[in-house]
Amino acid sequence: MRDQKEVGGNLQSVRRALRALELISEHGELGVTELGRKLEVHKATASRLIATLAERNFVERDPISEKYRLGFGLISLAGAAVGGNDLVRAARPILDDLAERTRETVNLGVLSGESVVYVDQVTGTRSIVSVSWVGQRTPLHCTSNGKVLLAYATDAERDRLLRVPLPRLTPRTITDVKKLRTQLSEIRVRGFSQTMEELEEGLNAVAAPVKGMGGDLVAALSVSGPAFRMRAVDLPRLGKLTADAALAVSRRLGYVDRGARAV
Amino acid sequence: MRDQKEVGGNLQSVRRALRALELISEHGELGVTELGRKLEVHKATASRLIATLAERNFVERDPISEKYRLGFGLISLAGAAVGGNDLVRAARPILDDLAERTRETVNLGVLSGESVVYVDQVTGTRSIVSVSWVGQRTPLHCTSNGKVLLAYATDAERDRLLRVPLPRLTPRTITDVKKLRTQLSEIRVRGFSQTMEELEEGLNAVAAPVKGMGGDLVAALSVSGPAFRMRAVDLPRLGKLTADAALAVSRRLGYVDRGARAV
DNA sequence: CCGACACGGTGCGCGTGATGCAACACGTCT
DNA sequence: AGACGTGTTGCATCACGCGCACCGTGTCGG
Numbered sequence: 195m196r197d198q199k200e201v202g203g204n205l206q207s208v209r210r211a212l213r214a215l216e217l218i219s220e221h222g223e224l225g226v227t228e229l230g231r232k233l234e235v236h237k238a239t240a241s242r243l244i245a246t247l248a249e250r251n252f253v254e255r256d257p258i259s260e261k262y263r264l265g266f267g268l269i270s271l272a273g274a275a276v277g278g279n280d281l282v283r284a285a286r287p288i289l290d291d292l293a294e295r296t297r298e299t300v301n302l303g304v305l306s307g308e309s310v311v312y313v314d315q316v317t318g319t320r321s322i323v324s325v326s327w328v329g330q331r332t333p334l335h336c337t338s339n340g341k342v343l344l345a346y347a348t349d350a351e352r353d354r355l356l357r358v359p360l361p362r363l364t365p366r367t368i369t370d371v372k373k374l375r376t377q378l379s380e381i382r383v384r385g386f387s388q389t390m391e392e393l394e395e396g397l398n399a400v401a402a403p404v405k406g407m408g409g410d411l412v413a414a415l416s417v418s419g420p421a422f423r424m425r426a427v428d429l430p431r432l433g434k435l436t437a438d439a440a441l442a443v444s445r446r447l448g449y450v451d452r453g454a455r456a457v
Numbered sequence: 458m459r460d461q462k463e464v465g466g467n468l469q470s471v472r473r474a475l476r477a478l479e480l481i482s483e484h485g486e487l488g489v490t491e492l493g494r495k496l497e498v499h500k501a502t503a504s505r506l507i508a509t510l511a512e513r514n515f516v517e518r519d520p521i522s523e524k525y526r527l528g529f530g531l532i533s534l535a536g537a538a539v540g541g542n543d544l545v546r547a548a549r550p551i552l553d554d555l556a557e558r559t560r561e562t563v564n565l566g567v568l569s570g571e572s573v574v575y576v577d578q579v580t581g582t583r584s585i586v587s588v589s590w591v592g593q594r595t596p597l598h599c600t601s602n603g604k605v606l607l608a609y610a611t612d613a614e615r616d617r618l619l620r621v622p623l624p625r626l627t628p629r630t631i632t633d634v635k636k637l638r639t640q641l642s643e644i645r646v647r648g649f650s651q652t653m654e655e656l657e658e659g660l661n662a663v664a665a666p667v668k669g670m671g672g673d674l675v676a677a678l679s680v681s682g683p684a685f686r687m688r689a690v691d692l693p694r695l696g697k698l699t700a701d702a703a704l705a706v707s708r709r710l711g712y713v714d715r716g717a718r719a720v
Numbered sequence: 721c722c723g724a725c726a727c728g729g730t731g732c733g734c735g736t737g738a739t740g741c742a743a744c745a746c747g748t749c750t
Numbered sequence: 751a752g753a754c755g756t757g758t759t760g761c762a763t764c765a766c767g768c769g770c771a772c773c774g775t776g777t778c779g780g
Contacts, residue, residue, distance in 0.1 A: 205509045205738070207572055207767070211471040212513045212530075212699045219537040226728055236769050241729060246468045250475045252568055260727085264538035266567050267475075270574040270594060273537025275527035304529055311533045331533060468767070470738070491758055499740050504757060525757080 207243075210235065213222070214243055215252065215264070223256055223263040245411075281413055282314045284446040285404070289316040289415070292439040296432060298419035302404075303339035304412070305347070308355060310340045313413070331391065334362045336372055338366045338401035341387035342414035345378040346403045352378075367392045386433035387414075391421060398424040400433040402440035407448035415440040470506075472677070473498065477506060478527070481516060486524040544676060545577045547709040552579040552678070555702040559695060561682035563702075565667075566602035568610070569594070573603045573677070595656065598623045598637055599630045601664035604650035605677035608641040609666045615641075617682060630655045649696035649703075650677075654684060661687040663696040665703035670711035678703040 210233055217232050218224050224232075230240030244262055247253045251267030285302050293300045293316040300317075303310040309331040334340030334355060344352055360369045368374045381387045384401040391427075399418035406412045417436050418424075424432065441451065463648040472498055480495050481487050487495075493503035507525055510516045514530030548565050556563040556579040563580075566573040572594040591606050597603030597618060607615055623632045631637045644650045654664075660682035669675045680699050681687075687695065704714070 205474075205505055206736095207468055207470045207738085208474040208506060208509045211468075211474060211513070212510070212515060215534055216513070216530075219534050222537075227726085237728080238730080238770080239768060242468055242767080243471060245729085246471045247475070249472070250479070252475060266538075266569050266574055267479075267575060268531070268538045269535050269576050270525060270569055271478055272531050272538070275482070275529075275531045275535070306529045306533060307681060311529050313529060313532055323514055469765095470767085490755085500757075501741080501759080502739060504759090505738080508758090 197242060211243060211247065214240075214247065215268070217263060218264055223259060223261040225261045225378045229262075281404075281447070285314060285413075285415070285443045286316075288439050288446070289314060292415075292417065292435065293317060295435060296417050296419075298417050298424065298432075301339065301416045301418065303332075303337075303343070303401075303414050303416065305343045306365075308358065309333055310337055310343060310414070312339075333361065333363070336363055336370075336389060336392040336419065337416075338389045338399035339414040339416045340391065341374075341378065341381060342401045342403050342416075343411065344374075345349060345381040345387060346411040348403075363393055364391055364395050366390060376436050384433070386437045389430050390426065390429075396421045398429070400424075400429055400436050402433070402437040403444075404440050404447070405444040405449045409449060412444075412447060415443060459678055467647060474506060474510065477503075477510065478515065481527055483526060486519055486522060486526040488524045492525075536569050539576065543710070544647065544667075548577060548676075548678070548706045551580075551702050551705050551709070552577060552636060555678075555680065555698065556580060558697075558698060559680050561680050561687065561695075564599075564602065564679045564681065565676055566595075566664075566679065567676045568597075568606045573600055573606060574604075576676070586697070587625070596624065596626070596630075599626055599652060599655040600679075601649070601650045601652045601662035601681065602677040602679045604637075604641065604644060604652065605664045605679075606674065607637075608644040608650065609668075609674040626656055627654055627658050629653060647696070648700045651692050653689065653692075658671075659684050661692070663687075663692055663699050665696070665700040666707075667703050668707040668712045674711060675707075677711060 214229060214233060217229065226241045226244055229235045230237035233240060233243075235243075244253060248255065248262070248265070251265040253262045253268075254265035255262055281304075282302070289300045289302060299313050299315065302314040303312045305311075310333075312333055332340065334344050334348065344355060347355065347438060356371050356374070360367070360371065360374065362369050368377065377387075386400050388398070388400045390398050398421045399416050401414045401416035403411055404413040404415055415436060417432055441449075445451075473708065477492060477496060480492060489504045489507055490500045492507065493500035496506075498506075507516060511518065511525070511528070514528040516525045516531075517528035518524070519700045521525055544567075545565070552563045552565060562578065564575050566575045568574075573596075574594055597607050607618060610618065615678060619634050619637070623630070623634065623637065625632050631640065640650075647687040649663050651661070651663045653661050660681060661684045662679050664679035666674055667676040667678055678699060680695055704712075708714075
């Protein structure tokens with residue numbers, strides 16, 4: 195039945211539980227019946243599942259809407275996930291520095307499934323913004339981080355990721371795979387990517403790859419800001435800064451830049 | 458068999474999966490065999506479980522140690538959990554303000570299981586500190602947040618939480634339940650808690666309760682800093698500020714301070 | 721006031737799917 | 751080589767999670 199090889203554990207109920215968490219995450223909050231429908235199981239099953247999740251505080255019940263949302267148990271885990279993560283620890287000081295220099299928002303993203311997940315963020319403006327992108331998912335083809343992750347992925351991985359259609363989010367979103375592939379080659383030459391109002395109108399960004407010990411792609415580091423502050427003429431300079439910062443992070447992770455590796 | 462009533466869902470495998478995530482969180486990283494032992498299941502079961510978790514990127518394999526650690530899928534969820542959380546949203550501006558006034562670190566913690574989990578943090582010093590406490594767990598009896606959570610918990614809850622022995626972390630940690638209970642009464646009168654080098658030497662803190670619509674305890678808000686800056690004579694002033702801030706958060710959550718409720 | 725409809729939660733048999741066992745493959749010491 | 755450590759995979763058994771039905775609750779609208 196499974197067309198995709200896609201090996202892995204086969205614990206149905208566990209898989210369902212994880213699926214449920216993701217669904218709740220997507221929708222903000224869900225009721226038992228609604229969850230049951232989305233999981234394609236009987237509501238009784240959904241009820242018991244959610245009760246189990248609630249038991250460990252992975253989800254909690256909103257007292258007013260009576261629906262379930264993600265709970266603190268999850269936050270506790272994720273804190274450990276982020277905190278115990280070499281990448282975030284290594285990158286933080288450099289992110290701070292880059293944000294300081296550019297006065298724009300700096301994001302660190304990794305590839306997860308078929309999208310970018312931001313694992314850390316530092317804002318350039320001193321006023322701490324309430325809303326963080328950390329944990330957010332964005333598409334690959336229209337974000338600077340995503341393009342970097344695509345550009346430096348293995349060929350097989352890139353082919354897999356580009357098999358799906360590229361949704362249009364703004365008039366300037368690149369939806370043609372061929373055009374995107376051309377741009378990815380350019381990115382590999384230049385060393386950084388850029389997006390200009392492809393994800394969101396008025397939002398530009400540049401990004402560069404973070405590599406691990408073996409030269410493998412680990413994450414992407416981006417600087418993003420409003421189009422009027424990050425004009426086309428500014429991007430090369432910002433791109434250079436970002437690439438330098440990304441290289442600094444890579445070095446911290448044990449990456450050694452072997453000689454002058456052209457292209 | 459279950460002595461504790463302890464109702465809730467009864468999906469063993471799901472429960473095991475959540476347990477596994479918590480264990481991995483606690484230990485940083487775990488191998489299959491080790492996890493199997495801790496879960497009291499056959500290592501084959503643990504292997505399949507972990508494979509399922511890995512499939513959704515809830516855990517990932519550390520390429521060097523070959524062990525499993527928490528993955529990005531979890532970060533993605535937790536980001537949503539924090540972001541979609543009324544408490545954090547409501548509290549953030551007030552946390553910022555409190556940090557600004559006190560120039561110290563402000564933490565927001567909730568009760569999770571038998572410990573405090575920090576769900577948000579704002580640092581007083583403008584330089585962003587690398588290490589965040591968000592997601593960390595600390596014991597109840599030796600942290601200011603923990604004492605508040607204990608003090609304002611229901612009697613039954615408090616009794617349950619104080620049944621376990623109180624580990625000593627510093628020479629000044631309170632390990633005597635009776636003494637702690639006395640202090641909890643004082644906290645209820647005073648409106649804020651304080652710890653002086655009970656969790657960590659050189660670290661003092663004060664905390665106050667955040668209440669919800671029905672006057673129920675929701676979280677604890679704390680200010681912490683080095684003992685030389687937060688001396689015993691400073692604590693009443695800081696405690697008052699913290700209590701005011703906590704009340705402001707409570708009001709945002711719909712709490713109404715019914716008249717002068719002495720004690 | 722009482723039906724109708726939604727929701728969430730819970731006993732209960734049935735059948736599937738998760739479990740433990742064993743065997744395997746791989747790496748690392750002595 | 752051998753012994754031990756790891757993680758992964760077929761396989762047969764049986765416990766456990768599943769759907770069904772039922773119940774309690776809240777909220778419509780007549």
